[in-house]
Each structure stands twice: as C-alpha cells, then as structure tokens.
Amino acid sequence: MPPQMAATVPAELRAVFDRFYTTEFVTVDGPGQPIAWPVTPYPHEGGSCIDVTTGLGYPKKARDAEHNPNVALLFSEPHGSGLQEPPMVLVQGVARVDEEDLAANRERYRREGKIKLPKANERLPPPALDRFMSWYVDRIYVHVTPERILVWPKGDISAQPEVIGELPAGAPVAPQPAPSGGGIWEPRIEQLGTQYPTAVLAVAGADAALVERYVRY
Numbered sequence: 001m002p003p004q005m006a007a008t009v010p011a012e013l014r015a016v017f018d019r020f021y022t023t024e025f026v027t028v029d030g031p032g033q034p035i036a037w038p039v040t041p042y043p044h045e046g047g048s049c050i051d052v053t054t055g056l057g058y059p060k061k062a063r064d065a066e067h068n069p070n071v072a073l074l075f076s077e078p079h080g081s082g083l084q085e086p087p088m089v090l091v092q093g094v095a096r097v098d099e100e101d102l103a104a105n106r107e108r109y110r111r112e113g114k115i116k117l118p119k120a121n122e123r124l125p126p127p128a129l130d131r132f133m134s135w136y137v138d139r140i141y142v143h144v145t146p147e148r149i150l151v152w153p154k155g156d157i158s159a160q161p162e163v164i165g166e167l168p169a170g171a172p173v174a175p176q177p178a179p180s181g182g183g184i185w186e187p188r189i190e191q192l193g194t195q196y197p198t199a200v201l202a203v204a205g206a207d208a209a210l211v212e213r214y215v216r217y
Helices: 003-008 011-019 060-067 102-116 118-122 187-191
Strands: 023-028 034-039 050-055 070-075 088-098 139-152 162-165 198-204 210-216
Touching: 011 088, 023 050, 023 060, 023 198, 034 050, 034 060, 034 198, 050 060, 060 088, 060 139, 070 139, 070 198, 102 118, 102 139
Parallel strands: none
Antiparallel strands: 023 034, 023 070, 050 139, 070 088, 088 139, 139 162, 198 210
16 A cells, blocks of 8 residues: 555544454456355455465465455454444455465464454364464465545445545456356355345446455345
8 A cells, every 4th residue: 555545544444444353355367257155354454464374275366366456355344343323335446465474474464363363262172282273374465555535434335435546547357258168157145035135246346346246134
C-alpha cells in the first residue's frame, strides 16, 4: 500500500483487519475462474499489508496468486470479533507469495496462532513432529498490499460503499475466456435461500478488480 493510503485507513478498519477471525480470500485460477477461500487474516501494523497463509501440502491459493497477483479480501463475518456493528470491508490488492524461509514461516504461524486462534493452536502437532507434518506446519504466506478498499458501514450491503484509494491505471485484465457449452452450472446455487441463507460470490471485473459480494436471501 502506498504510504499515503496507509495513513488514510481509519482505526475502525484496522480493528476489522485485526479482530476478524476469517476473511474470504479470492484468487483467479489459470482459466480465469475466481475462487473464494475462507482464511485467517494477519494484518501488519497500520493495515499497510494483510497476510494469509496456506500449508505447503495444499498450495493452490498461493500458486494462483503467483500466476495472477490481483486478489481480494472480503471481511464479512464478524462473529467472535467483539466489534459492535462493524463495517463490511472489501480489500482489492496485489499479492506477493512468501516461501523463501519455511522454517521462519512455521514459527510465525505458531506464534501468531497462539494469539489469534489459541484453541485451534492447541490442536497443532508438537514441534517434535514437525518433520512428519511438514505438509501442514510448513507455511506459505501471501502478503496482500491493498490498492482500493470498499467499506459498507454497519455491514449494510444495500448502501453504496465508501471507497478508499484506487486501482492503478493500466492494471492487467484477468483472463475471462468465453465458457464453452453454455458454461458450468454450480448445483449449490439452487440451494441459496433454502439450505444456505447467505453466500459470498466472487467475480473478476473488466478492470481486473476482484469483486466479492456478501448476499443474503
């Protein structure tokens, strides 16, 4: 994030980044399909960068971010945060994959997990078993630098969002090949409004921005 943008991120949003337990991290795969992943956010001080992580044994979200660094984070689930009527926040940014020092990443994951997810951290294998569980405990981090932030005060998705920052001019457009055979229908769409009262939908826009929307039925 440019220094001037970091300075404009209000404390209310920094609290969201810090205290929400989950965020929806969206990447675009090779064929151009956006994929939403529920992950735990680990923000840098001041909100200048927000990190997510994945295990070495299931690196797809990191590999997709390498292939196309235009990513998004949607903060839409406040349960457990302790925040009263927090905003819904969409972060559109650029990703950098960090796997140069897996040992350091593993130690960071354990250290921050004790603070943010103490109950889940208790279920991690002891360090003595790290060499047998490297597929999980060895972590790949993805650093997301925000370019534009959209804010819905009090989570009111019917209102127009407040916008902080802007996407850089000339951002590369995410590939959007025309679907063959009329596209692929996702059966779970038919369950929206019945089995699933809410959902997060992700699309790749014409300006290369990944847009997520929390919908309620």
